[in-house]
Amino acid sequence: MNIEVLTLFPEIIDNYSNTSIIKRAKENGIVNIQAVNFRDFSDSKHHSVDDAPFGGGAGMVLSPQPIASALKKLNYNQKKVVYLTPKGKTFNQKMANELSVGKDLILICGHYEGLDQRIIDNYVDLEISIGDYVLSGGEIGALVIIDAVTRLLPGALAESSLDEESFSNCLLEYPQYTRPRVFKDYEVPEILLSGNHQKIEEYRLMESIRLTLQNRPDLIQKGIRNKVFDERILKLIKEIKNRLL
Ligand code: ADE
Numbered sequence: 001m002n003i004e005v006l007t008l009f010p011e012i013i014d015n016y017s018n019t020s021i022i023k024r025a026k027e028n029g030i031v032n033i034q035a036v037n038f039r040d041f042s043d044s045k046h047h048s049v050d051d052a053p054f055g056g057g058a059g060m061v062l063s064p065q066p067i068a069s070a071l072k073k074l075n076y077n078q079k080k081v082v083y084l085t086p087k088g089k090t091f092n093q094k095m096a097n098e099l100s101v102g103k104d105l106i107l108i109c110g111h112y113e114g115l116d117q118r119i120i121d122n123y124v125d126l127e128i129s130i131g132d133y134v135l136s137g138g139e140i141g142a143l144v145i146i147d148a149v150t151r152l153l154p155g156a157l158a159e160s161s162l163d164e165e166s167f168s169n170c171l172l173e174y175p176q177y178t179r180p181r182v183f184k185d186y187e188v189p190e191i192l193l194s195g196n197h198q199k200i201e202e203y204r205l206m207e208s209i210r211l212t213l214q215n216r217p218d219l220i221q222k223g224i225r226n227k228v229f230d231e232r233i234l235k236l237i238k239e240i241k242n243r244l245l
Helices: 010-017 020-027 064-073 093-100 117-123 139-150 197-215 217-225 231-244
Strands: 002-007 032-037 080-090 105-109 126-129
Touching: 002 010, 002 064, 002 139, 010 020, 010 032, 010 139, 020 032, 020 139, 064 117, 080 093, 080 117, 080 139, 093 139, 105 139, 126 139, 197 217, 197 231, 217 231
Parallel strands: 002 032, 002 105, 080 105, 080 126
Antiparallel strands: none
């Protein structure tokens, strides 16, 4: 997959995409990430990229010309154009899954008061927010998408790492432990050392449910609403809920 990022700060994208799993995925030809500074496409004398808003108001608005020219150069018609903005749809695992099997991506990072609406109306396919808070630019959001999507691409991770992840089944992932068996005074739950796979599976499921009830009751509600849980899980949810009360 090719991911191109339109930004005024390409170094943010380059730095991150040269680390860890993203770096490995790039080296293995699984993903190609290119940061493009849209200031280079500005036709104005001083390479300006923004201007005051029509109608007045605070801040500056990103001008349409540099971004439209950059998009044209990148053949945006053949790609999915995503604009990072707090006004977008909230990003989640389902969107990451969908993007990972779709077209090549162009991610536009806004700054200041955002992008001229005509770019959004005529060039952008999808507006994405990474959460209900306002950041100073779209780069962090672009990195969130790059990370969440890249790790889903075939070959980026061992396939089994994706099997039991948080969110895929409306439950958070169970807690993990590694050596040593006793750290300071803290012991690994006995059952994980038992070698009894059925008991371990049961224990992990209970822990997933307990953690989700505690930290993300909204996910449990969603799972119930969408009939994601089977009878066994529904019964356990009831039991654990009563125990937590
Ligand atoms: N740019 C500024 N805030 C943002 C947010 N919450 N999500 C995506 N892009 C943004």
